[in-house]
Amino acid sequence: MFETPFVVDLFIDGELVKPSSGRYSERFDPGDDGRLIGVVADGSRDVGRALDAARDAFDRDVGGWTTDHKLRSRVLFKTAEIIRENAEKLAVVESLFSGKTIRTSRLGDVPRSAEILEFYAGVADKLIGTSQVLKTGDLVAIVKQPAGVVAAITPWNFPLVILCRQVAPALAAGCTVVVKPASHTPVSAVKLAEMLHRAGAPKGVFNVVTGSGATVGRELVRSEKVDVVNFTGETSTGKGIMEAAAGTLKRVVLELGGKNPNIVFEDADLERAANAVVYGAYANNGESCAAGSRLLVQSTVKEKFVRMVVDRVKRIRVGYQLDENSDMGPLVSREQMEKVLEYVGAADSEGLKIITGGRRITSGLFSRGNYVEPTVVDDTPPDSKLFKEEIFGPVLTVTEFGSEEEAVELANSTVYGLAAGVWSNDTGKALRTAEKVKAGAVWVNTYYTLPVEMPWGGFKQSGIGRNNTVLAVEHYLEHKGIYVDGQQGPMRPYYRLVLSG
Numbered sequence: 001m002f003e004t005p006f007v008v009d010l011f012i013d014g015e016l017v018k019p020s021s022g023r024y025s026e027r028f029d030p031g032d033d034g035r036l037i038g039v040v041a042d043g044s045r046d047v048g049r050a051l052d053a054a055r056d057a058f059d060r061d062v063g064g065w066t067t068d069h070k071l072r073s074r075v076l077f078k079t080a081e082i083i084r085e086n087a088e089k090l091a092v093v094e095s096l097f098s099g100k101t102i103r104t105s106r107l108g109d110v111p112r113s114a115e116i117l118e119f120y121a122g123v124a125d126k127l128i129g130t131s132q133v134l135k136t137g138d139l140v141a142i143v144k145q146p147a148g149v150v151a152a153i154t155p156w157n158f159p160l161v162i163l164c165r166q167v168a169p170a171l172a173a174g175c176t177v178v179v180k181p182a183s184h185t186p187v188s189a190v191k192l193a194e195m196l197h198r199a200g201a202p203k204g205v206f207n208v209v210t211g212s213g214a215t216v217g218r219e220l221v222r223s224e225k226v227d228v229v230n231f232t233g234e235t236s237t238g239k240g241i242m243e244a245a246a247g248t249l250k251r252v253v254l255e256l257g258g259k260n261p262n263i264v265f266e267d268a269d270l271e272r273a274a275n276a277v278v279y280g281a282y283a284n285n286g287e288s289c290a291a292g293s294r295l296l297v298q299s300t301v302k303e304k305f306v307r308m309v310v311d312r313v314k315r316i317r318v319g320y321q322l323d324e325n326s327d328m329g330p331l332v333s334r335e336q337m338e339k340v341l342e343y344v345g346a347a348d349s350e351g352l353k354i355i356t357g358g359r360r361i362t363s364g365l366f367s368r369g370n371y372v373e374p375t376v377v378d379d380t381p382p383d384s385k386l387f388k389e390e391i392f393g394p395v396l397t398v399t400e401f402g403s404e405e406e407a408v409e410l411a412n413s414t415v416y417g418l419a420a421g422v423w424s425n426d427t428g429k430a431l432r433t434a435e436k437v438k439a440g441a442v443w444v445n446t447y448y449t450l451p452v453e454m455p456w457g458g459f460k461q462s463g464i465g466r467n468n469t470v471l472a473v474e475h476y477l478e479h480k481g482i483y484v485d486g487q488q489g490p491m492r493p494y495y496r497l498v499l500s501g
């Protein structure tokens with residue numbers, strides 16, 4: 001379907017361009033490290049060029065982008081259509097570079113990306129301000145204007161869908177964008193740029209600069225030409241971004257890490273819960289901010305439920321990411337695999353019991369990729385490193401609780417607050433728990449359902465702001481007040497009133 005290696009160039013001012021550095025870095029297949037799959041432009045000397053293009057497109061309203069709501073709506077709808085026409089190619093690219101299974105990309109990432117664009121296409125032409133005539137006869141108007149140039153910095157685990165989540169509301173609002181995709185997975189960002197321009201986005205509206213976070217990302221965050229930074233990635237990187245953005249007092253939207261609990265009460269539908277707990281922990285290879293990586297289970301059903309979970313985990317088929325039969329693929333990189341294995345090692349040294357998994361898979365073809373067994377760690381106490389820290393791999397910890405209060409306390413005892421699952425057939429208990437858990441998204445008797453209609457963002461150190469829904473558009477709008485004096489004749493004596501008052 002494709003010729004590899006992909007040559008990933010920059011996309012600036014409406015066209016693909018070579019990097020001024022002349023340098024490219026190599027990317028190898030996460031499932032087969034002998035295979036070169038891409039060479040990626042080092043755009044560290046081209047950030048200024050991309051920012052000038054985005055700034056100019058915004059400030060001069062090139063092609064009517066910032067003022068023509070209907071144009072933006074049409075472009076977003078059309079881009080979604082082009083994504084659907086190219087769904088299979090995009091799915092292969094997403095899986096090849098990230099290691100996620102082809103079924104995940106086909107059924108999840110690619111159609112969800114199109115849905116996000118369609119949702120914001122529907123929002124774009126409805127972003128109208130409000131106004132009111134006051135009793136003086138004066139008019140006060142709230143005018144919505146796009147905020148300016150947006151820098152979108154993305155992670156590698158859901159390259160296209162997270163990018164769409166970050167940029168679709170910004171584009172709907174009339175902003176222009178410079179994207180810095182994750183170095184492991186840059187192809188779909190450049191593809192999205194091409195598709196947007198085929199769909200009619202004017203030159204300069206959407207630019208992509210590949211390269212490292214330390215050079216390209218850093219320059220974007222510091223630049224005076226950027227008005228809003230939307231970042232998805234690790235909490236530690238997010239903290240640095242917030243600090244760097246303070247220099248120019250730009251807005252930041254931060255979607256950061258998670259260590260999400262799945263709370264299973266004794267009265268839950270255990271069959272349903274076991275399926276979802278396994279899906280929540282191992283979907284996308286466990287490399288997901290939303291992964292339900294902590295199982296909290298009521299003591300009375302703990303033994304039975306853990307057995308049900310482990311039975312299912314043992315049936316997960318680990319394999320090459322483009323193989324239709326794989327349920328879990330290789331981890332994105334050698335470093336990521338080593339990080340996950342270090343956590344498993346820490347479980348050993350903390351004296352925790354690994355009930356299943358816990359090793360790198362090295363037999364035959366597996367030796368050439370970053371394959372790790374899906375792992376379950378039993379009786380993980382709240383002070384364990386594995387309970388508190390985001391592992392970002394196929395590792396599920398199990399912790400039991402007695403009461404509803406204890407469940408909530410355990411759920412809330414990390415620095416994160418992104419998502420949670422609650423399982424109970426008692427609606428009141430489920431809703432009480434959902435209410436008390438400090439997380440931006442709580443699923444009741446389900447897990448991972450994340451349509452664009454569901455707000456997405458974190459409490460505590462999981463982030464600032466919300467992506468998805470119409471709420472997200474607000475990050476990219478300025479609300480300007482315009483006051484029109486309805487009086488005729490001489491000016492009213494404001495000063496005298498103030499002075500004598």
Ligand code: NAD
Pocket residue numbers: 153154155156157158162180181182183211212213214216217218221232233234235237238240241255256257258288289290390392418458462463
């Ligand atoms: P990361 O923080 O290492 O990198 C994210 C992006 O930031 C990359 O494009 C990287 O090049 C760039 N970057 C790195 N240093 C930078 C700097 N100093 N200035 C500007 N940009 C910089 O994260 P990752 O490893 O790509 O992704 C995994 C992390 O992302 C996990 O912590 C995960 O929980 C989080 N994540 C969160 C969400 C969410 O919705 N909350 C979604 C997906 C991933």
